Amino acid sequence: xxPELRQKKIIDIISESDIISTEKLTKLLDISPSTxxxxxxxxxxxxxxxxxxxxGIRILPKNTEMSMYAKMGLHKExxxxxxxxxxxxxxxxxVIYLDPSSTTYQMIPYLKECRVTVITNSVSHIDELIHHxxxxxxxGGTIKISTNSCIGLIAENILRDFNFxxxxxxxxxxxITSGITNHDINENVIKTLAVRQSCHPYFLMDSSKFNVIAxxxxxxxxxxxxxxxxxxxxxxNYNNIIYTNVDL
Numbered sequence: 001x002x003p004e005l006r007q008k009k010i011i012d013i014i015s016e017s018d019i020i021s022t023e024k025l026t027k028l029l030d031i032s033p034s035t036x037x038x039x040x041x042x043x044x045x046x047x048x049x050x051x052x053x054x055x056g057i058r059i060l061p062k063n064t065e066m067s068m069y070a071k072m073g074l075h076k077e078x079x080x081x082x083x084x085x086x087x088x089x090x091x092x093x094x095v096i097y098l099d100p101s102s103t104t105y106q107m108i109p110y111l112k113e114c115r116v117t118v119i120t121n122s123v124s125h126i127d128e129l130i131h132h133x134x135x136x137x138x139x140g141g142t143i144k145i146s147t148n149s150c151i152g153l154i155a156e157n158i159l160r161d162f163n164f165x166x167x168x169x170x171x172x173x174x175x176i177t178s179g180i181t182n183h184d185i186n187e188n189v190i191k192t193l194a195v196r197q198s199c200h201p202y203f204l205m206d207s208s209k210f211n212v213i214a215x216x217x218x219x220x221x222x223x224x225x226x227x228x229x230x231x232x233x234x235x236x237n238y239n240n241i242i243y244t245n246v247d248l
Contacts, residue, residue, distance in 0.1 A: 006031070007039050011048060044074075045208050071102040078206040078229040081244040083107040085227055086168050086204055090114050094165040097194045098125050100149035101170020103204040108132060119162055121150040121190060144187065151186045159193045167198035173212030174205055176234065179221045181214035188216045195224065202227055202242075210234075 001009075006029065013028060014020050026036050043049045082103050087110035090096060094114070098104040100122030108128045111118065118129055121139040129136040141155030169191050174180045180203055182188050195201040195218075203219075207230040221235075227242045235241050 003039065003042075006035075007043055010036075010039055010043065014049060045212055072105065074102075075206045075208055076106075078208070079103045079106050081229040082204050082206060082227050084110055085242065085244040086202060087111060087114075089200075089202070090116055090166065092116070095119065095163070097162070097164045097167035097198060098122065099167070099169040099191060099194065100125060100147045101204065103170050103206070104168045107168065108134065119164065121155050121159075122148060123150070124148045144184070147187070149187075151184075151190055155190055156193060159190065159197060162197055164194070164198040166200045166202065167194045169194060169201065169203050169218075171203055171205055171209070171218055172214035173209045174203070174221055174226060175211045175213055176221055178213045178217060179223070180205075180218040180226070181212075182216050182218055183214045185216050188218055191218055195219070201225070206230075207232055 009029065010025065013025065022033070022036060022040070026033055029036065040049065079102060083106035086104075087107050090111070092115040095117045096119070098107065098118055098120040100120065105122075105125055105128065108118075108125065109132060111129075111134050112132050116134065118125075118134055118136040119139060120126060120129070120136065121141065123138075123143070126136060126138050139150055139155050139158045141150035141158070142152035143149070144151050171180045171182045171191070173182075182191065201224050203224055203226045205226060205228055207228050210228075210232050222238055222240055225240050225242055227244070229244045231243055231245075232241070
């Protein structure tokens with residue numbers, strides 16, 4: 001069976017069961033655990049399924065975005081490398097904007113030694129910033145539950161009054177053909193505003209998001225610096241890609 005058909009069958013089976021084990025899927029499809037693992041990783045990157053602790057798999061409804069807390073458990077080491085690299089770009093006295101992404105959240109412990117003011121629309125980020133006693137300003141607005149962040153007209157109007165030395169933005173995917181993309185149109189407005197109000201915008205995305213295409217385009221792939229943790233051969237000709245294991 002070709003991979004695309006097999007992956008569709010996986011989605012169909014999980015849809016009927018809501019939650020199913022990898023062991024049961026292997027038996028139902030009559031495939032090896034390694035083949036199933038490759039398919040599940042691909043479907044997880046496409047955000048069609050959620051891989052759960054203990055080997056369970058759960059379907060994600062169409063157009064449903066994983067919560068930030070769920071994303072925090074994915075690719076933690078890669079995100080930490082990216083967060084550390086991003087934090088190293090910050091200078092004393094900077095005013096920065098942190099987007100409500102799981103990767104920017106991991107930047108916060110690295111900001112403790114910086115003289116920095118952080119502006120964010122993320123409730124989760126504000127809690128963590130306060131915990132580390134980092135000066136911060138909350139951008140209010142309509143709460144988006146899945147990302148625990150503020151969006152809408154109030155947030156947009158507040159953001160227009162700020163200027164940032166740097167901003168650090170997450171996104172759902174990036175590709176050569178479709179650029180940097182995201183799921184939510186309203187969220188995109190906030191991200192775009194933050195980028196426009198920043199002298200130096202950076203996008204933070206781990207390599208698992210390469211060739212993932214979400215609904216709304218944020219920018220061309222070569223438009224802004226992208227920080228990722230692993231060398232991507234297809235992007236070798238792009239000089240805006242910052243790899244965590246390569247010094248600037």
